[in-house]
Amino acid sequence: MPRFRSLPAWLAFSLVATASAQEAYPNRPVVVVVPQAPGGANDVIARIVIRTLSAQLGRQVVIENRPGAGGNIGTAYVAKAAPDGYTLLFTVSSAHVINPSLYRRTGFDPLRDFAPVGSVATAGYVLVANPSFRPGSVRELVDAARARPDTIMYASAGNGTLNHLIGEMIQRSAGIRLVHVPYKGASAAVADVVGGQVPVSVQSVPSAQSFIRAGKLKVLAVTNEHRLPSMPDVPTVGETLKGFGATPWYGLFAPANTPQAIMVRLQAALGKALESAEVRETLAQQGCEPFSSSPRQFDALIRADLARWSEIVRTAGATVD
Incomplete structure (x- = not known):
């Protein structure tokens, strides 16, 4: 019969500490990076939603603007952040699914480097x-x-x-x-x-x-x-032009490999925030509509948009060095 050796004390402590941290999440302020400047549409929408998200999480959620390179700087920053739920990305579809076709190097992979928390709204x-x-x-x-x-x-x-x-x-x-x-x-x-x-x-x-x-x-x-x-x-x-339609979206992301327990907590909090009458009314005033989807549905949308916008960028001949 095989004999099992007990875990080293340091490893056992680390596993317990990690599990406890996830169960207590969040136990300190959460930073949401907006990769555009203050006052822009993405920043405005983020502040509408994050205020209620903070109440749902029971912790302060702070917006940090990191603009530059069409959103690449802030997005790449979150891609490299620790996957602990304390650094998140609030972004718009243009930065997430169009930039990879426009720029030779964005500093991030929209699929590999992020875990979708959920879609938030569609933009008018x-x-x-x-x-x-x-x-x-x-x-x-x-x-x-x-x-x-x-x-x-x-x-x-x-x-x-x-x-x-x-x-x-x-x-x-x-x-x-x-x-x-x-x-x-x-x-x-x-x-x-x-x-x-x-x-x-x-x-x-x-x-x-x-x-x-x-x-x-x-x-x-x-x-x-x-x-x-x-x-x-x-x-x-x-x-007038049959078949035409372009509906940009806003969404919340965590770095890839964020623990599932934290993702579930964030998804539940975001879902509750989007049910808020105040959030829905304020989004409507900005020409936006709440757009809540499951992480799987959101992932499918991202993949479809990456293919769609790649073709549009190619046809337009648009590039940014």
Whole structure:
């Protein structure tokens, strides 16, 4: 009969300590890294959700902005963090599933380096124009672009950004050619559309809504697959260009190999946070909708989006060194 030797004291202590730490999780503040600057759409959405997530976990959850390289710097930082549940990533689909096709080196692998906690919300994006721009709908824009190819400019937050690539999708779907004008950030792009220097842009609702409400921008369409609850009378691009739809998402991730007990705790807390009426109402005010999915469903979405956006980036010829 085989004889079993007892574990060394140091190993037994380590295993007990690890198990106890997981059972007590979290026993200190949790840091959620947002890989974009404060005030951007991802930062705004993160703060709406994290406040309630903190209450669910019973511990302080602190947002730490680590912007740069289109989100790569902050994302790579979390990829290399200890998988103990105390350093998490709150990110947007553009940084997570588009950057790997845009950059030669991102510093992270979106599948291998992360464990999805869960999706959080879908983002509202709109095709906007200066009020003096004559076309007032997608059909009129398409007709104008066909009549005068390579003359109508559209502004983006920069080469390879989500609003650039959605603009490329619109051109491909409609068979038109617009002139891309990249800026260093969404605020600069919006400012020039408001000022009339560039007539058209695709923007997130949080970036554009104050100008829309003030009458300084007009909305031609929503780029999402479905109309936004906050703008029920605004048609989608897909209502004119059949089959078109681009719905960016926000999600919460932990480093790969985070213990399952901690993942379950985080998933339960996130699910409860997304059930909060306050969170849902505040997200709606930002043109977003709560989007809760299981980790398996979220993983499947990520894999599908990686393939989809890779093709769009290739077709657009967009690269960032």
